[in-house]
Amino acid sequence: MRRLRKFAGSVLFYLFVIFVTAFYALPLLWLVFTPFNPRATLAVEIPAQPTLDNFREVFGNTFAMRAIGQNNLILATGTMVGVTLIATLTAYALSRARVPGRDYLSYILILFSSVVTGTAAMVPIFLIISAMRLIDTHLGVILVFIGGYVPSAIFIMRDFVDGIPRSYEESALVSGATPWRVFLDVALPLVRPGMMVIAIWAFVHAWGAFLVPFVLLRSPENMPASTAIYSFYTEAGTPNITLVSAYSLLYALPVLVLYLLVNWRYGFRFFGGIKR
Amino acid sequence: MERRPILSLKTGLLFLLPALIFITIFLIFPFLWILGVSFTNQTLTGKGALSPEFVGLANYARLFNFETWLTRGNFGNALVITAQFVLGSALIGQVGLGLALAVAFYRRKGIVREFVYTLVILAWIIPDVVVAFSWIAFLDRDFGTLNQILSAIGLGRPDWQLQQSLLSIIIFNTWRGTAFSMLLFSSALATIPPSYLETAEVAGASAFQKLRDILLPLLRGHILTDLILITLWTFNTFTPFLITGGGPAYRTELVSIYTWRVAFQFFEFGQGGAIAVVVMMINFVLALAYLAMLRRQAVYT
Numbered sequence: 001m002r003r004l005r006k007f008a009g010s011v012l013f014y015l016f017v018i019f020v021t022a023f024y025a026l027p028l029l030w031l032v033f034t035p036f037n038p039r040a041t042l043a044v045e046i047p048a049q050p051t052l053d054n055f056r057e058v059f060g061n062t063f064a065m066r067a068i069g070q071n072n073l074i075l076a077t078g079t080m081v082g083v084t085l086i087a088t089l090t091a092y093a094l095s096r097a098r099v100p101g102r103d104y105l106s107y108i109l110i111l112f113s114s115v116v117t118g119t120a121a122m123v124p125i126f127l128i129i130s131a132m133r134l135i136d137t138h139l140g141v142i143l144v145f146i147g148g149y150v151p152s153a154i155f156i157m158r159d160f161v162d163g164i165p166r167s168y169e170e171s172a173l174v175s176g177a178t179p180w181r182v183f184l185d186v187a188l189p190l191v192r193p194g195m196m197v198i199a200i201w202a203f204v205h206a207w208g209a210f211l212v213p214f215v216l217l218r219s220p221e222n223m224p225a226s227t228a229i230y231s232f233y234t235e236a237g238t239p240n241i242t243l244v245s246a247y248s249l250l251y252a253l254p255v256l257v258l259y260l261l262v263n264w265r266y267g268f269r270f271f272g273g274i275k276r
Numbered sequence: 277m278e279r280r281p282i283l284s285l286k287t288g289l290l291f292l293l294p295a296l297i298f299i300t301i302f303l304i305f306p307f308l309w310i311l312g313v314s315f316t317n318q319t320l321t322g323k324g325a326l327s328p329e330f331v332g333l334a335n336y337a338r339l340f341n342f343e344t345w346l347t348r349g350n351f352g353n354a355l356v357i358t359a360q361f362v363l364g365s366a367l368i369g370q371v372g373l374g375l376a377l378a379v380a381f382y383r384r385k386g387i388v389r390e391f392v393y394t395l396v397i398l399a400w401i402i403p404d405v406v407v408a409f410s411w412i413a414f415l416d417r418d419f420g421t422l423n424q425i426l427s428a429i430g431l432g433r434p435d436w437q438l439q440q441s442l443l444s445i446i447i448f449n450t451w452r453g454t455a456f457s458m459l460l461f462s463s464a465l466a467t468i469p470p471s472y473l474e475t476a477e478v479a480g481a482s483a484f485q486k487l488r489d490i491l492l493p494l495l496r497g498h499i500l501t502d503l504i505l506i507t508l509w510t511f512n513t514f515t516p517f518l519i520t521g522g523g524p525a526y527r528t529e530l531v532s533i534y535t536w537r538v539a540f541q542f543f544e545f546g547q548g549g550a551i552a553v554v555v556m557m558i559n560f561v562l563a564l565a566y567l568a569m570l571r572r573q574a575v576y577t
Contacts, residue, residue, distance in 0.1 A: 009483060016380055017388060020373075024395040026421050027451065030413040031406065042412070043419035090295040097288020098281045109299065111563045114505070116303050118512030119535040120555035123548045124306035126540070127313065147302025150295055169282050179287045208403030211514045215540055226405045248406040255401055 031252070034245040041241060054246035064247055066221065067228035071138065072207060072251075075224055078142040079149065079206035084199045086146065087153035088161075092187060094154070095161040096169070106155045113151035121148075122215050129216055136218040144216065145206050153198050160194025161187075197266065200258050207254060225251045307556060313549040320543035328546065335550035348526040351551065354534035358511060361446055361530055366510035369450030371502055374457025375495075379487060382465050383473075393458070400455035408518035411448050412437075415519075437520065441528045445516040452515065457502050464498040465491065504566035508559060531555055 029044045035054050037047040058064055094102045125144055126135075134140030164187070172182045188195075210226040217223050220231060225247070232243040283291070314335055318328035345352035377396065381389045399407065414421050415436040423433040436444045468491070476486050492499075514532045522529040522537065529537075535555060539548025 005482075013380060016376070017392060020377065020392055021395065023451065024392075024399055026425075027407075027410055027414040028395075028398070029421060031410045034413070041419055042416040043424070044413070044421045086294045086298065089291045093283060093288040093291035096281060097283035097285055097291070099285065099288050099292065111567065112299075112303055114508045115556055115559040115563055116307055117508075117559065118555075119514055119532040119539075120512070120552035120559075121306055123535065123539045123545065123552040124310035124313070125302065127309060127545065128301065128306060143298075144302060147298045150298055151303075154295065166282060173282065179283050182282065183291075204401065208401075208406075210404045210518065215536075226403060229405055229409075244409055248409055252402045252406045255403060256398070259397070259401055 031245070031249060034241070035249045037245075040245050054242050055250070057243060058246045058250060061243065063220065064225075064228060064232070064243070067223055068225045068247075068251060071222060071228075072224040074138050075141055075145070075213070076203045076206040078138070079145040080199050080203040082142065082146040083149045083153050083202040084195050086150050087157045087198055088188070088191065088195055090150075090154045091157035091161045092183060092191075094158060096166075096187075106151075106158055109151040110155050113148065117148070119211065122211060126215055135216060136222060138222065141213050141216050142206075144212050145202075145209065148212075149202050149205060153202060156201070157191075157194055157198055160191050160197075164190040193266070197262075200262055204255050204258055310549045310552050310556075313545055314553050316546045316549075318545040318549075320545065331546065335547050336554075338547065339550050339554065349529065349534075351531075351534065351554075353526065354529050354531045357442065357527070357529060358531045360442060361449070361516075362507055362510045364443075364446035365449035365453070366506045367503065369446065370454045370457050370506050370510075371499070373450060373454045374502070375461055375499070377454070377458045378461030378465055379491065381462070382491070383470070396455045396458055399451055400453065404515050405518055407452060408515065411519055415444055438524055441520050441524060445520060445528050448519060449510065449513065449516065453506065453509070457506060460498060460502050461495060464495055468494055500569050501566075504562060504569070508562055511562070512555075512559070 030042070033044055033046055034040045036050040036052070037045055038049065038051045038053060040054065093099065094105060099105070129135055129140045129144065132140070134143070168186050168190070169182050172186045173179075177185070208226065213224050214227050217227065220228065229244060229247060229251070232240045232247065234240045281288075313328075315330055315332060316328040317331050317334075319325055339351050341350075342352075344350050346356065347353060377392070381392070413419070417423060417433055417435045417437070420436075422436065427433050434440060472490055472494075473486060476490055481489070512532055513530075514536065516528060516530060517533050517536070520528040522533040531551075532555075535548060535551045538544055538551060
């Protein structure tokens, strides 16, 4: 009886695994095969003669390459640097100075950032960026990204800073170092893993984002891949599937590489107070 | 005795300054600004751009005009669609599937788990437009993988984008976002001491009893956290726009897409502002409900 039950449990488990695998893998098959297919369509076909010609076409397309190699890189790197610096400074201050209400602050921030979010937030943000004369500039997009990501980044970073021992900083203070030097020379090296996590997290988000550049950028030469991809049409006026599929894979590649890196280095798991 | 803080209050506030500036400009200020704009007839071009006039509650009245409220392309219609979308893809889809995955792989290690988790996480982290193109191909009536399979087993070729558009984006969003719930529940389950379950096993408890009487009660707090975060995110997501564009005939016009259409396609900022204020109010109520639940949770533990 017990063995029968165990057997039934195993069967059920593997049926579930098969179902989930199919559900998750099938929609992605197109992305795996089509970029290497000389006749790319919406159908999933395992190419009889795989080719890299589609990628050659992408690399030959200056507009497409500028979007990914220049615009995406500027947006994601700028956001990454801004978010990491600001979140580290803030988390350190919240952890080490007796700021009134500091224990609630990161919670309130994260809640507020989930309230002022999405398309609804883009309406006033568009007007603010207009007033700052930053419409159709990379700086405008980066600033909006930083404003949107900093609350979560502070939340995650706070855990890392709280986790490092205070004794090193205390002895540095006793030997007469200024607070700024203590932060730079003693605390920063200790929280470097946390900064890495934040940096990768911010980079991946900014790299893949669609809505903010879609609303704030106007001219094609400023667009990142997420909006530039919508101008890949053939002369007949239909989407150029060949270009779109190869470009999609190329565009997703940095995210996949970073995921593998994080998974190998730290293990992909939750950081921050969510685990309570 | 409490230890001396490492940073003085003054230096601490100095460190906080950059974050405070960004948060003021991009979180607090937008909320106040849009509240003001929602009482005007501001537009991008024309008369409303140069000298917007105060119109009182006119934008709100238009939004809640109950004669046309529920008709296609109006706010009520968008709210009803969004409610179905949140119920289907967030509450049932993501939380349900995430919980099922976490429980199914509880105390299991090895290649099967790694493989399934990686797939689910990939669906979550690949950029929006890439998964959108992949899903457009997947759902295509004539060439899509889904219909290839369905017609091979004799179920015909339904036109997903046309006839089942809302169902399509509900399934898509479940696929897209389940990873978060799965990871949250997995890390929560990992903190449960194995002795709890071992005792139950000695007493002869079935798998279902262990789930109902041990795992689920211990996960209660995490399920609440997950529910509210997922609800907020799903309520505000714009990604389905990349698959359906809100169509056909407004049948997948979520509130986020409706907001975009009014504010950025027609550039009626006054009207768009009123929508944004109402949406943020809804978000705010959801967030408050979350805080209240967290506090109750804290009293119990």
